[in-house]
Amino acid sequence: MSETDESAPSASTPVDDAATDDAQTDGDDAAGEAPADGSASETGLNEAMGSEADFPSGSDGERYAPLEVEGLRKEFGGIVAVDDVSFDVEEGTLTGLIGPNGAGKSTTFNLITGMLNPDEGAVRFNGEDVTGLQPHEVANRGLARTFQIARELEEMTVLENMMLAPKGQVGESLWRSIMPMTRGAVREQETEQLERVWEVLDFFEIDHLAQEYAGNLSGGQRKLLEMARALLTDPDVLLLDEPFAGVNPSLEKRLLEHVHELREQGYTFLIVEHDMDLIMNNCERVIVMHQGRILKDGTPTEIKESEEVIEAYLGGEV
């Protein structure tokens, strides 16, 4: 697995295995607040996103798991892409989903977010069965995702991209948007929304790109935009599909800082990566997939010591 080896030195935070290490998150916090009026934007964010300020952080007991996946299975023309995959993602955690190429990570993502329908199994979100719902229905329940290859809306500006995301926009009704008596309310809501949009742009430090067409952004900037956009849907859980692929080391560091900072604020993350070290150093829980199945599910230390994982990664790939 040469890719893993190469990117290992560039991983931003050379911290010990324990990803929940306080020192690390503190450090990230500080870095996140370094840019201008960082704290202001953060509080604004908290309010605007309506994120749970009082989530039960730090407690080591059984945490609430908003996302539960049970026995997922998906076949494509006789090939089993995902086979009996079960896991849950606990609130306020950073959970990593890793595995070699073709292990079924992206398919699992697509099954969770409704892009694909599982042949068997169920996805529960905040206690509700969301299996087989349309992607927009899943998203509207608070489960946002990003794509493996950043799929920004090229011929729309960064601002338009961002303004698209918030839920419950009254102006998404055609009649409200065109009728003179209701258009005022639409404008009012858009004005409010705009403030949040600028706050999030500031938070991700892409405000200087606000008027650019998304198609003109660099790969890393697109990843930032995509995460910012997903955040504006006011999600409980964010599913990031390879958010660090093709991103240069310094931007990768920034992205990681943002992720940690947001997690501090109460967001829950499920991250697909095949860069093993990156996941090991940053997640408190890691799920390893191999050939469509879950190979191992545990803390980074457990994963590192697991024979099967080493076998799958080293034995099978090198």
Add this chain to the structure above:
Amino acid sequence: MSVSETYVRYRRTLSEEPLAIGVLLVALWMAWSLVSGLLTGGIQISSLASLIWDGLLRGLIIGLAGIGLSMTYSILNFANFAHGDYLTTGAFAGMGTSYLVAGIGENSVGALLLVGAGGSVFGGALGIGVTTAPIAVVLGALLAGIVTIALALAIDRFVYRPIRDESGIALLITSIGVAFALRYLLQFVYGAGVRGTTAAGSVPRVNVPAIDGTFRVTAHDISLVVVAGGLMLGVHLLLQRTKLGKAMRAMSDNEDLARITGIPTERVIRTTWIVGAGLTGVAGYMFVLWKGTLGFNDGWLLLLLVFAAVILGGIGSIYGAIGGGIIIGLTASVSVVWIPSEFGRAAAFLVMIVILLFKPEGIFSGRTTA
């Protein structure tokens, strides 16, 4: 999200549609009304046979033209809306040649080449027909193919090649421009009138008995079957037996892969145009010979039926195009048993729409390659 994933999702949503039940009900009603019509004598078997024969021949033309459209659709990845006008060009060029061969000496060369534009020469008077002027017909069919190939290659060189890497939609829009320019250039040169092209009265015919009557088979019907069948067999051999044919099949499957593996794609594209346009030109000529009239709109009017056939058979499959052509031809002809004759073409379009909705990969899918 891969293509197959999108497709699976798509199938899933569609299979839940109540429309499928509607289609089934319509099919049952059609079967019932046909059986009862035959039993009560409302529909004669001989007239049904005649419709089927007509539909089969129509289907062969559509299928022949469809092979070219299907090949360019899959290999170049765009729906060529100018394809119908390629067919018309072939028909005019071929008929002009036939006129010239049959009428040289007695009439002006210009009038003959222009297929009697403005009523200067008449195909009937020249005795155009496969038995009355066989050499003229053979040369006409040949020239129809050659001129259409030349035209397709020239258009590809100057219109499509410069924007080869654009999206299929950009190419489709461009092809609409080509269609316009070509069609009205034909009108400019050959005139707007629809002309009779054959000595319809002197074409040999036999009446084939069919239980309660007879239906008519003409020499032009037979020549159409022979030419279409021969060409289809030829394409089959080309694709299965030659190296180039295999490359074309590979490219229709996956262009990027073909490029990586070193298949000379421009050469394959050129061959695609040559084979596709040649067949289309000959199809146009045989169409005009068979129906006995020729107008500048003929190809355009046929185009949607050809699209229907290609979609029905699955884009990229030449056997699909042939099969789809025959089904579409039969639909357009035989549907008049159930519906008013003005809606024969509409019925064929409807079949296409239903296929697009329920089985967009075509009914002969699984063997998509050439």
Add this chain to the structure above:
Amino acid sequence: MSATDIRGRIEGLFERDVTLVLAVLGTLYLAYILAGVAFGYGLRGQLNSVANLTFYIGVFGMLALALNLHWGYTGLFNIGIVGFMGIGIYVTALVSKPPVAEGGAAQVGGFGLPLSVGIAAGVIAAGLFGLLVALPALRLRADYLAIVTVAFSEIVRFTMMSRTFQTFTVPDTIDLWLFTFDPTADTVGLGGGGGLILNYADPLEALLRSLFLWEPYLGVVAFVERNYIPNNPKPVIDGVAYGILLLVGVGLFYVLLSRTGKSPFGRVLKAIREDEDVANALGKDTDRFKLTAFVLGSALMGLGGILWYSSRGSITPPSFRPNITFFIWIALIIGGAGSNTGSFLGGAIFAGLLYEGPRYFKNLVETAFELGDAPRNFGEAMAGFASLDPMPFVLYTLDSVSQLRLVIMGVVLIWLMHNRPEGLLGHRKETASSVDLARPGTDEAPGKPAAADGGEER
């Protein structure tokens, strides 16, 4: 005030849509009026010429705007426009034509309802057929949707032509369960190949009467008759007035569609155009948005069809061939898909240069030079070259200008796709938002290239 400052201001002026629209329209009208001067037109001729130009600018502008909602905003490849236009005007005719017993020459009558009801019915019918097409077809790939829509428009035309729907006899009373209904109509239908005679009230008169402007209008006509155009100026003034009506219609289309575009609704449409999966993953029910946009666009195409044909004496099926669909596509691509201003400009330029222009060019040449009769066919035209005389060919070419303009359109379309695929005003720069997206609290947005200059409401 430095020189660069002034230059910047002037450039700023030209960046504004209004200036551009006025400049293009001004140039077109000036060219037509100058051509009229060259033809030696009097006032009547000039007015006729201007009215004619205005008519086509109006209809193509409207239809290009409607298509822009489908293609430019939502990315729906609809090439069945003419089908919706035909449904619009045929339904209007059916509803508003007087019954045969009252109607004079027509063999096929209608329900004799007021024209406003007929127009509303036509627009609604076009929208409903849009729904009928969209419900199953919107999930299709763009090229498949194109084929389905063009097939649909052909089915509509076959239906217009068919003998089956040519005439129906309406019974004197219709029992509808609870209540009975006595239609005034006796014979209705689509008229088959012969089409329909539009023997309802003149639409202009109907509109002006309903606005109580009919008497003043007649006064204006009388005034013109007394002072400028001595005999029977009414048809000319009617033409000009109808042209103005159409321009008002374009204005309404524009306001409606820019409001649609510059809103959260329009933003979702744009997102669907760019990447439907993303819009879906952001919680937008894309099917619903596509459906709404398609139905609205279809209804507007129906209205466009009504306004195009309602002032004609009759309608026949051959008018509703797919050619018109492609005209509107060319207009949209000239202007630039995605921009409402661009769509209108494309419509105007198409109408003035490509649709009507060649005919004027021919007339100009014929006025400037004394020309003989054109040869009847291409053969005779080419025969001249044998004696090195190109005149027969030139004459034939001029004489065939109505066909050749379609060749020109085709070539222009190819050229555009090669060189300016984004159109004159492309790049889709009308910001999809109801408010200015600049950072709140800061009034400036200078120096920012893509600043929402098109984003203001009016």
